[in-house]
Amino acid sequence: MRLENKVAIVTGAGGAGVGGLGVVYAHALASEGAAVVVADIDGEAASRVADEIAGAGARAVGVRCDVTSSDDIDAMVQAAIDAFGGVDILVNNAGLARGKWSEAVILSAEEWMEILAVNTVAPIMCAKACAESMRTRGGGVIVNQSSNGALIDAGAYTVSKLALNGVTKVLADELSGDNIRVNGIAPGVMTAKLPEEQVQRLLARQTVRRPGEPQDLVGLLVFLCSAESSFMNGQTVVIDGGMARITK
Numbered sequence: 001m002r003l004e005n006k007v008a009i010v011t012g013a014g015g016a017g018v019g020g021l022g023v024v025y026a027h028a029l030a031s032e033g034a035a036v037v038v039a040d041i042d043g044e045a046a047s048r049v050a051d052e053i054a055g056a057g058a059r060a061v062g063v064r065c066d067v068t069s070s071d072d073i074d075a076m077v078q079a080a081i082d083a084f085g086g087v088d089i090l091v092n093n094a095g096l097a098r099g100k101w102s103e104a105v106i107l108s109a110e111e112w113m114e115i116l117a118v119n120t121v122a123p124i125m126c127a128k129a130c131a132e133s134m135r136t137r138g139g140g141v142i143v144n145q146s147s148n149g150a151l152i153d154a155g156a157y158t159v160s161k162l163a164l165n166g167v168t169k170v171l172a173d174e175l176s177g178d179n180i181r182v183n184g185i186a187p188g189v190m191t192a193k194l195p196e197e198q199v200q201r202l203l204a205r206q207t208v209r210r211p212g213e214p215q216d217l218v219g220l221l222v223f224l225c226s227a228e229s230s231f232m233n234g235q236t237v238v239i240d241g242g243m244a245r246i247t248k
Helices: 018-031 043-055 070-084 109-136 155-174 196-204 214-225
Strands: 007-010 035-040 060-064 089-092 140-145 180-187 236-239
Touching: 007 018, 007 070, 018 035, 018 043, 018 089, 018 214, 035 043, 035 070, 043 060, 060 070, 070 109, 089 109, 089 214, 109 140, 109 155, 109 180, 140 155, 140 214, 155 180, 180 214, 214 236
Parallel strands: 007 035, 007 089, 035 060, 089 140, 140 180, 180 236
Antiparallel strands: none
């Protein structure tokens, strides 16, 4: 129970994301003792996940949150304060990936603004909204969901996640005075929903020749959210089966 008496917010945790990563994160934090605010743009899905966690004997509430909306972000943080007294952990998991986001030149200016708003700017706004509560509770932890896509060619997605790695460094510096640590996780492609041909192409680029699964990231997530990583700040850790060593 490494996170006992801690309160965590996980964005994009309603289950619609790649491989249901946010759901796995929310359950993992709850299993370590944290009370969890499950946030998602699909409020009903967020509530269902929260009910699952509560049904397992942990504490959780679900809230609707569009991470591009300042009002929604403020309401999400207030929900954590109202339900559990504050915020200790923020996991910026919500994001846009795949499909057209693997392109760059074909995207319109509006589409570029959309992916940057969700993948790059929203984590800053969520961190800003949580910082005051973390400060009053003696500090906190922020984990940004990056990607090995920041290290290889993946269109607008690469740009947004490479920028997020920079955000992690900047926030780690700016929030350090409040004892708030900021780190990131950069997984490879979660292959559960991909066509088999694409899965095999991806596996050929890895040194660990099996598909990545959300559960592969849980150990690092809990480590980053716990006191075990108290000397770690501003880092983004790659977990991708050895793919990112190859840039093409």
